[in-house]
Amino acid sequence: MSDYKFLNDSDLNDFKLKLNDLNDNLTRAGKKLVIAKSKFSKREVEKDFVNEYVNQYKNAKKRYLEGCKDERFYDNLKTAKLNLSKTSKQEENYNTILNQYKKAKLLYKGYKETVKERGFGGELNIINNTALKLNDIKFKYRENHPFAVDGVSVKIEHGNYVAIIGHNGSGKSTLSKIIIGVLEPTQGSIEVYGNKVTKGNINIIRKFLGIVFQNPDNQFIGSTVRDDIAFGLENRRVAPSKMNEIIINAAKKVNMENFLDHEPLMLSGGQKQRVAIASALALSPNILIFDEATSMLDPKGKSEVKQIMVELKNTREKTIFSITHDMDEILNADKVMVMNKGKLVRFGSPKEILSDKNFLRSIHLDIPFVAQVEEALQNVGIEVSGSENLDELVEKICQI
Numbered sequence: 001m002s003d004y005k006f007l008n009d010s011d012l013n014d015f016k017l018k019l020n021d022l023n024d025n026l027t028r029a030g031k032k033l034v035i036a037k038s039k040f041s042k043r044e045v046e047k048d049f050v051n052e053y054v055n056q057y058k059n060a061k062k063r064y065l066e067g068c069k070d071e072r073f074y075d076n077l078k079t080a081k082l083n084l085s086k087t088s089k090q091e092e093n094y095n096t097i098l099n100q101y102k103k104a105k106l107l108y109k110g111y112k113e114t115v116k117e118r119g120f121g122g123e124l125n126i127i128n129n130t131a132l133k134l135n136d137i138k139f140k141y142r143e144n145h146p147f148a149v150d151g152v153s154v155k156i157e158h159g160n161y162v163a164i165i166g167h168n169g170s171g172k173s174t175l176s177k178i179i180i181g182v183l184e185p186t187q188g189s190i191e192v193y194g195n196k197v198t199k200g201n202i203n204i205i206r207k208f209l210g211i212v213f214q215n216p217d218n219q220f221i222g223s224t225v226r227d228d229i230a231f232g233l234e235n236r237r238v239a240p241s242k243m244n245e246i247i248i249n250a251a252k253k254v255n256m257e258n259f260l261d262h263e264p265l266m267l268s269g270g271q272k273q274r275v276a277i278a279s280a281l282a283l284s285p286n287i288l289i290f291d292e293a294t295s296m297l298d299p300k301g302k303s304e305v306k307q308i309m310v311e312l313k314n315t316r317e318k319t320i321f322s323i324t325h326d327m328d329e330i331l332n333a334d335k336v337m338v339m340n341k342g343k344l345v346r347f348g349s350p351k352e353i354l355s356d357k358n359f360l361r362s363i364h365l366d367i368p369f370v371a372q373v374e375e376a377l378q379n380v381g382i383e384v385s386g387s388e389n390l391d392e393l394v395e396k397i398c399q400i
């Protein structure tokens, strides 16, 4: 027994992630079966078609139930208990063995709770501080097509706010779909916090990526803001007793806590997007991706959402990616990725990117308004640069 390797929190976390994934598969198989049965009742399909989904559901359930049984936690507790029973209080290592027993007891309790909660609450394995590492990513939609993403390599550290810009067709959306695992790269590899993304773990890793899309109206399911934020949590089988607190906290982060009982469709565009952000935040993603999230909003809505993005950035709790056509937004970012014809042609701070305005113009990108004003002032000998917004620029001018 002396070389027995006791389990630790990371083993319990791995078990949570695995069980939650099996539970997702089971839920998906259940949904597909319901659809197949409804098609059968409308006489759109034959019985064989339904049977196929019945089998898939049965298999998913079998895998889930097998996944629930993990003898390691019981064996771990049994070993720790045995060790303790063989050790007298006078022995030097008594306290270590007692602590091992206490830990094993906690892990066993955690295992039982995990089964009850269907694996909810697992956290992404943080192997290193690099939120995203793309290694020579290439992607083409069809064999005889050019690469839509062509050899992109980049390393983004945790807590950064990264703006991805580029003219239409430059590969931004394709790249974002690769990051979120909707498209599989034709070549290259991806690491998320040190976890190499594979077919086997992509569904698990995707749970730690939150996405806010362009059209706020396409993102609502619930009849109130509260229901809407709850939807994702219900899918993850979060215990109802825990839900309220999570919903309120998420709503507070986007200043929507007073709208929880409002109907989502009656909100302004900016408010809708803030609810969409809250729904994503409720699921505690490590990486939050904004996919043109401000492009359909009026100026007030745009500014509300951008303000929330800056507040999120300032907490440094999440890594943020924003795919955007709004060149003014890049001033808020820590790093800017400039895409052109599928390639990452520039990567740096907003100041570095804006230092070569002619290059940006050559690939049909607008220059942020503030930077244009700064450029005009520089041309008449007034040295101002690096302002994040108009207020900052005005302040700098007043100090000259």
Ligand SMILES: Nc1ncnc2c1ncn2[C@@H]1O[C@H](COP(=O)(O)OP(=O)(O)OP(=O)(O)O)[C@@H](O)[C@H]1O
Binding pocket: 141, 142, 148, 166, 167, 168, 169, 170, 171, 172, 173, 174, 175
């Ligand atoms: N489903 C698809 N099938 C085939 N080609 C596609 C598909 N989607 C995008 N493409 C092509 O891939 C290239 C990159 O497109 P992508 O949509 O990623 O660019 P983008 O920078 O996001 O553009 P936009 O700003 O217009 O959304 C373009 O040449 C585009 O025509």
